[in-house]
Amino acid sequence: MSKRFQPLPGRFNFLSAAQEVLWIFVIAFGFGPLALAQTAASNPAVAHAAALQSCPKVKDDIVDLDMLADGLKNSSAVGLVEKLRLKSAIDDLIGRFKAFHRNDKQFTLAQLQEQYDLLMMRIAADLQDKDLVLHGQLCNAWASIWTTLQDRSRFLEKFS
Amino acid sequence: MSRHAAVRAALCLSVCLLASCQTPTPPPPLTHDEIVRDQLAQILASRHPGCGAVRLYSRSGRLDYRVECASGQVYRVRVSGSGHVLITPGENP
Numbered sequence: 736m737s738k739r740f741q742p743l744p745g746r747f748n749f750l751s752a753a754q755e756v757l758w759i760f761v762i763a764f765g766f767g768p769l770a771l772a773q774t775a776a777s778n779p780a781v782a783h784a785a786a787l788q789s790c791p792k793v794k795d796d797i798v799d800l801d802m803l804a805d806g807l808k809n810s811s812a813v814g815l816v817e818k819l820r821l822k823s824a825i826d827d828l829i830g831r832f833k834a835f836h837r838n839d840k841q842f843t844l845a846q847l848q849e850q851y852d853l854l855m856m857r858i859a860a861d862l863q864d865k866d867l868v869l870h871g872q873l874c875n876a877w878a879s880i881w882t883t884l885q886d887r888s889r890f891l892e893k894f895s
Numbered sequence: 896m897s898r899h900a901a902v903r904a905a906l907c908l909s910v911c912l913l914a915s916c917q918t919p920t921p922p923p924p925l926t927h928d929e930i931v932r933d934q935l936a937q938i939l940a941s942r943h944p945g946c947g948a949v950r951l952y953s954r955s956g957r958l959d960y961r962v963e964c965a966s967g968q969v970y971r972v973r974v975s976g977s978g979h980v981l982i983t984p985g986e987n988p
Contacts, residue, residue, distance in 0.1 A: 788976045
């Protein structure tokens with residue numbers, strides 16, 4: 736740095752103040768979202784919340800897979816064959832969770848979560864353009880159904 | 896009823912009873928990879944029936960997949976903030 740730009744003692748130095756403000760902006764707006772993205776990548780719950788952050792408001796909530804299966808049964812959006820397939824897929828998934836909670840660890844919890852998400856995606860894809868109410872209910876219930884499935888005591892209370 | 900007809904009927908009945916007693920051997924349980932491929936194929940089937948089986952898949956987020964079909968087509972399958980499943984053509988590697 737040349738002698739001309741060296742700060743004078745006791746005087747306000749505009750350049751270093753501007754640098755400080757710039758650093759504050761970089762930290763607040765640059766690293767903040769980056770840190771959030773890293774958190775979302777490492778924490779599936781945060782990533783999930785980010786994916787399903789604007790579910791439509793619904794009047795009646797679905798709280799478990801049985802209610803979802805009932806909703807599908809009564810929905811005109813899904814054909815009979817697909818209804819039977821989905822019911823079978825739901826029963827299979829519940830069976831895998833039963834085995835998991837009985838300590839028969841054929842699948843890890845992370846694998847079961849992926850299987851659950853894919854089943855919900857499949858149902859959502861069937862409903863999204865045809866039954867907006869049930870689709871909205873599914874979107875809102877995505878996280879809460881998962882919470883019940885993964886929690887051993889809640890699951891056994893529900894399915895035993 | 897003649898004697899032959901009675902014997903035939905008894906034979907048929909016993910064969911049916913035997914067949915009903917035999918339980919079919921259950922199929923081997925699917926692996927996680929097979930379950931994921933099957934579910935992705937089902938998701939794609941409604942919009943892109945030409946996809947067929949899923950040859951390869953990779954996951955870039957919890958609800959975000961890149962899927963390569965047996966037909967060679969590539970799709971990105973993900974869930975939007977409003978819970979909609981979005982299927983968009985992807986790029987071939």
